[in-house]
Every structure is written in structure tokens, then in C-alpha cells.
């Protein structure tokens with residue numbers, strides 16, 4: 001009973017999408033034999049981009065926000081819905097990449113979120129991931145424009161995710177500033193996406209004898225040994241990887257305070273819950289203080305968009321030590337348990353080639369889904 005109804009919804013959702021994307025009709029199939037998860041063949045997806053961005057730029061964001069794909073978004077999502085969709089994007093991205101055997105790992109804000117509680121930072125508008133050069137080649141060759149359908153447990157209808165590879169991905173010059181994003185994992189229901197960038201060898205640096213110099217088109221640079229060997233861990237409940245020297249990378253990018261500061265972007269770290277909690281009236285002496293704080297905040301506009309609805313101002317509570325901006329408290333996340341790979345010994349005088357593991361077989365064999 002329940003499952004028949006669910007399949008009907010999945011069927012309808014797919015039908016709408018299929019029409020929108022000119023995918024052959026799925027109507028009239030025997031529902032009873034329809035597999036729970038399927039992917040549409042890559043070559044069937046045809047999309048026309050609205051051409052409102054810089055000339056030569058491949059990916060086109062929505063006019064109202066750079067965090068949404070203009071082809072799929074109809075508006076910004078409220079805080080809770082955005083978080084739910086980002087979590088689903090994260091799950092489906094890593095499940096798919098793990099299935100295909102793509103070498104991918106967390107970076108930037110997502111790595112910082114992982115450091116604190118192995119979840120995304122709730123105020124972060126995106127998820128940051130990197131892939132190796134071999135992996136982006138594999139995605140471009142076999143998975144460009146592939147549509148991946150996921151029916152996650154507890155959700156009525158499934159969702160479709162598009163994996164799209166920038167044709168400029170093989171240009172490894174940082175002067176290609178409009179195409180620094182090599183690929184995207186896009187939620188076709190909301191337009192939210194995950195940006196995928198490639199870690200490359202910095203060939204000019206290596207030619208100058210700087211062994212292990214790596215680069216990303218967005219002008220970040222790393223040493224091979226800071227990233228590899230990757231550590232196996234979990235993020236948002238799915239298996240993933242983080243760079244070997246994650247703490248060094250975080251300190252370099254965000255400063256040492258990033259690993260100890262317990263208020264950030266109008267959230268405070270709750271040591272007991274091991275969670276970032278949005279500030280509310282309860283964190284201030286009075287609700288006026290809270291609203292003044294929001295007014296004074298450097299990111300009041302962003303904030304209003306990202307804050308969940310506040311509970312009605314019931315008697316002003318006080319949370320000791322929360323000045324809303326500069327609590328450089330001693331509270332730290334619980335020690336994260338990560339797989340500690342031992343560094344393979346490097347033969348003296350020999351440079352290690354960049355890691356380039358592509359596991360798995362041809363695209364057409366892949367199926368995904370929750371157990």
C-alpha cells in the first residue's frame with residue numbers, strides 16, 4: 001500500500017523531470033518491476049543554459065544567488081529546507097562517488113565543519129570537495145550529464161541529481177578565472193549544488209624542482225604530502241575522506257582560532273550537544289540585545305536569510321559568556337576519530353607521483369541507493 005503510493009509519486013516526479021529534460025517517457029512501465037533506484041543514461045540529458053553570466057563561463061548560477069543553478073532554481077530556500085537539501089546532496093554525492101570509485105575528499109568550510117562534529121557547518125551555503133586528476137578524467141569520460149536518482153529512506157518521492165563536467169576542466173591554468181569549478185553535483189529539484197574542484201600537479205613548480213607542488217584552478221596551492229595519503233572518516237553520516245594534514249590546512253586557511261572559537265556566524269558551539277546552535281533571544285540579556293546584535297552584525301542580510309524562525313520572545317534568558325562575537329573559549333570538539341594511515345616511505349631521491357586511484361568499472365553498471 002505505502003510502497004505503491006510512493007512509486008506513484010516517484011513516477012510522477014520523474015515524468016515531470018523527464019519532460020523538462022527531453023528524456024524518453026517512463027510512463028506505462030510496470031510499476032512492480034521498476035527498480036527502486038535507477039540512473040538515466042548520460043547522453044539523453046539535454047539542457048539549455050540561461051546565458052546571463054560572463055562570456056566563456058560554463059556554469060550558470062541563478063540571478064538571485066551564486067549558490068543555485070539557474071536552470072533548476074525557482075528561489076532561495078529557507079534555512080531548514082536548505083540544510084536538508086545540502087545534507088541530501090552530501091549523502092548522494094559521496095555515495096555515488098564511492099560507488100564509482102572516485103577519489104574525493106572534503107576541503108575548506110566542509111573540512112572545518114567535519115573537524116568540529118563531522119557535519120557541515122550549519123551556516124555554510126555549500127559543500128567543498130576535491131577530486132584527483134585521474135578522477136575528473138574518469139568522470140568526464142563516463143559520467144558527464146549523468147542523472148542519478150535517489151530514493152532515501154523516510155522520503156516520499158525520490159530526487160534526481162545531475163553530474164555535470166565543465167568542458168574547460170582540462171585547462172589547468174589559473175588564468176581561466178571563469179571556469180575554476182571543474183564539475184558540479186546538482187540537485188535538480190532546488191538548483192543547489194556541490195562544487196567539485198580538481199587537485200592538480202603544479203607542473204611549472206615541479207619543473208623548477210619543487211617536488212610535490214600541487215595546485216587548484218581557484219589559486220589554492222598545496223603540497224602533495226599535506227593531502228595524501230587521505231584519511232578515511234565519515235561526514236554527515238557517509239563514508240568519506242579528509243586530507244592527511246587536515247589541522248595544518250585548516251589553520252593555514254582560517255587561522256588557529258578556527259579550531260577553538262566557539263561563536264561564529266551567529267551560531268554558538270554547544271559543548272554538550274556537540275553541535276552549532278543558531279543564536280536566539282535566549283543567548284542575550286534581552287531580545288532587543290539580540291536584534292541589535294543582528295543589526296550590527298556584518299552579515300545581517302545573509303543572516304536573516306539563514307536563520308530559522310525564532311521562537312516567540314519568551315522571557316529573556318541569559319547565557320553566560322555569549323557576547324555573540326568574540327568568545328574564544330577553551331571548548332573544543334571531542335577528539336575526532338579518524339583512520340590514521342601510515343605514511344608510505346618514500347624512496348630517497350624519488351618523487352611520488354600524485355595519487356590517482358580510479359576504482360570500479362564502466363559507468364553503465366553503476367546503481368545507487370540506500371539499503
Ligand SMILES: *[C@@H]1O[C@H](CO)[C@@H](O)[C@H](O)[C@H]1NC(C)=O
Pocket residue numbers: 140144145164165166167168169
Ligand atoms: C558535458 O556535457 C555538456 C552537455 O552536452 C557539454 O556541453 C559539455 O561540454 C560536456 N563536458 C565535457 C567535459 O565534455
Ligand SMILES: *[C@@H]1O[C@H](CO)[C@@H](O)[C@H](O)[C@H]1NC(C)=O
Pocket residue numbers: 174202203204205206208210213214215216219220221222
Ligand atoms: C605553481 O608554481 C609556480 C612556480 O612555483 C607558482 O608561481 C604558481 O603560483 C603556482 N601555482 C599555483 C596555483 O599554486
